[in-house]
Amino acid sequence: MNKIxxxxxxxxxxxxxxxxxxxxxxxxxxxxxxxxxxxxxxxxEEFACEILSxxxxxxxxDVITDIAGHRTGFIAxxxxxxxxxxxxxxxxxxxxxxxxxxxxxxxxxxxxIGAAIALSKVIDDIGGTIKVFGTPAEEGxxxxxAKASYVKAGLFEGTDVAMMxxxxxxxxxxxSSLAIAPMDFEFFGKPAHAASCPEDGINAxxxxxxxxxxIAALRQQLTSDVRIHGVILDGGQAANxxxxxxxxRFYLRAATSEGLQEVIRKVKSIAEGSALSxxxxxxxxxxxxxxxxxxxxxxxxxxxxxxxxELGETVSTVDRAMGxxxxxxxxxxxxxxxxxLSISDxxxxxxxxxFASACISPKADASISLGAKTLALTGLKVLTxxxxxxxxxxxxxx
Numbered sequence: 001m002n003k004i005x006x007x008x009x010x011x012x013x014x015x016x017x018x019x020x021x022x023x024x025x026x027x028x029x030x031x032x033x034x035x036x037x038x039x040x041x042x043x044x045e046e047f048a049c050e051i052l053s054x055x056x057x058x059x060x061x062d063v064i065t066d067i068a069g070h071r072t073g074f075i076a077x078x079x080x081x082x083x084x085x086x087x088x089x090x091x092x093x094x095x096x097x098x099x100x101x102x103x104x105x106x107x108x109x110x111x112x113i114g115a116a117i118a119l120s121k122v123i124d125d126i127g128g129t130i131k132v133f134g135t136p137a138e139e140g141x142x143x144x145x146a147k148a149s150y151v152k153a154g155l156f157e158g159t160d161v162a163m164m165x166x167x168x169x170x171x172x173x174x175x176s177s178l179a180i181a182p183m184d185f186e187f188f189g190k191p192a193h194a195a196s197c198p199e200d201g202i203n204a205x206x207x208x209x210x211x212x213x214x215i216a217a218l219r220q221q222l223t224s225d226v227r228i229h230g231v232i233l234d235g236g237q238a239a240n241x242x243x244x245x246x247x248x249r250f251y252l253r254a255a256t257s258e259g260l261q262e263v264i265r266k267v268k269s270i271a272e273g274s275a276l277s278x279x280x281x282x283x284x285x286x287x288x289x290x291x292x293x294x295x296x297x298x299x300x301x302x303x304x305x306x307x308x309x310e311l312g313e314t315v316s317t318v319d320r321a322m323g324x325x326x327x328x329x330x331x332x333x334x335x336x337x338x339x340x341l342s343i344s345d346x347x348x349x350x351x352x353x354x355f356a357s358a359c360i361s362p363k364a365d366a367s368i369s370l371g372a373k374t375l376a377l378t379g380l381k382v383l384t385x386x387x388x389x390x391x392x393x394x395x396x397x398x
Contacts, residue, residue: 010384013122017376020118025369028110031055032368035106036360039095042137042144045072048093049134052109056132059117067134068149074134075155076113078120084128085389087379088156088334089116090147090164090327092138102356104167104343105138107364107371111165114372119379128383131159138326140182140288145326148289151333160389161300161335161382164327165371167359168340169347170316173305174296175340178227178253179260180324181290185211185271186283191244201242202279205235208246210274215250218266225255226263249287253324257292257332292328297335299392300378304339307377311370322350335396341367341374 035048049072053063056076067073093109095101116132123130133155137144150156187208192201215228222228230250236243252267254260268284275282305315320340327338343364348355358364382389 006384009125010380013126013380013384014377016122017118017380018373020121021114021369021372021376024114024117027055028114028368028372029365032106032110032365033360035093035109036101039100041097042094042139042141043070043072045094045136048072048109049074049136052091052093052113052134056113056116059120061116061120061132068146068153068155069143070136070146070149072136073146076116076132076134077129078116078123079129080123080127082124082127084126085160085383086129086131086158087119087382088131088133088159088162089113089375090162090330091132091134092164093134094137094139096139096351099351099353100356101359102351102353103139104350104355104359104364107167107343107359107368108164109134111368111371111375114368115375115379118372118376122380126380126383130379133162135326142287144182144288145291145329147326148291148329151329152289156330156333159334161297161392162330163300163304163337163375163378165375166322166338166340167343167364167367168320168350169342169344170318170320170340171308171313171342172316172318172320172340173301174294174338175319176255176321177294177328178225178255178324179257179291179293179328181252181260181264182249182287183252183264184233184247184249184285184287186245186247186285187211187275187280188282189242189244189278189280192242194240194242198242202244203242204246204280205243207274207278207280207282208232208235208248210277211271212248214270214274215267218270222263223259225259227251227253228263228267255293257290260290289326289329291324291326292332294325294328294338295331296337297392297396299388299395300335300337300382301339303381303388304337304374304378307381308374311373313370335392341371343367
């Protein structure tokens with residue numbers, strides 16, 4: 001009798017979730033377009049933070065802002081009086097400098113709050129807690145990657161699973177990603193007149209160019225998963241002055257966090273050698289957190305894929321890798337998934353003007369409803385099956 005009642009409760013909860021998403025869908029699309037029209041770069045997402053958090057408050061969530069050193073971060077919580085698991089949804093909403101929402105974070109934020117709102121409508125009956133982690137600065141930059149800050153601050157402790165969806169060209173389970181270390185490399189020399197007394201100077205630009213070319217030479221001895229790319233941010237002030245200061249920013253990436261540490265060691269050695277050979281000194285700085293590679297929970301990923309198929313969608317079996325994400329740090333702290341949903345019938349690369357346009361297309365708007373339903377129903381399955389949750393945790397620990 002209890003088993004039958006439980007199944008009936010699950011069926012009723014499922015219908016409530018689907019009905020709720022349908023009822024709030026127009027508002028979710030409205031918010032997505034509003035955030036898209038007002039792109040805000042890392043740690044400046046005041047409008048997006050406010051509109052997302054206030055929408056959650058209007059549905060009974062308790063919201064706190066200014067999280068772990070990120071003024072535009074928030075955590076929204078809604079709990080049942082009944083005991084149960086804690087489901088976390090990750091919301092991103094920052095834009096790219098110069099490109100706006102060319103990575104679809106306007107979609108990610110509303111999809112996550114839509115799922116949380118829908119699941120919250122049944123939480124009193126099934127028990128548990130729902131959290132939305134509003135995480136600024138996913139695209140990085142100075143003090144970037146809020147999820148890593150949240151992990152470091154222990155804010156995911158007590159949350160059983162974390163989920164989000166990223167827009168893309170295909171429906172797929174969590175793709176592989178690269179660990180990343182964004183770093184600044186500075187070189188310090190001595191100025192002098194470049195024509196009358198160059199011998200009195202120490203050329204910091206020479207050191208930087210040796211460094212740049214040293215990295216180019218290193219690439220031949222790196223494994224195929226490693227990516228190193230950078231730009232010169234400061235190459236000197238005038239052509240008739242020996243440059244006494246130069247700076248470059250490089251992103252170092254590798255398939256695993258362990259492999260990334262070895263890459264960092266090698267690149268630091270190149271910087272030190274370049275400085276030594278030119279008489280300069282050098283300094284290297286991590287401009288933000290080092291990000292881990294994504295380590296998805298296979299069981300939770302399978303539940304998501306099955307749920308998506310139950311809603312009439314197909315899931316690609318090809319792993320189309322992504323760049324890097326601070327969700328990787330979350331995935332090393334608690335069971336996490338980061339699947340993608342298609343917003344285009346033809347492949348469009350992210351971080352392009354074309355992808356930014358696609359993020360407010362009719363198919364992108366439809367993906368918000370589909371994503372919110374899929375995430376909420378995945379959360380429902382975890383909340384109503386304690387054995388399933390234990391398997392998820394066991395797999396994560398292993």
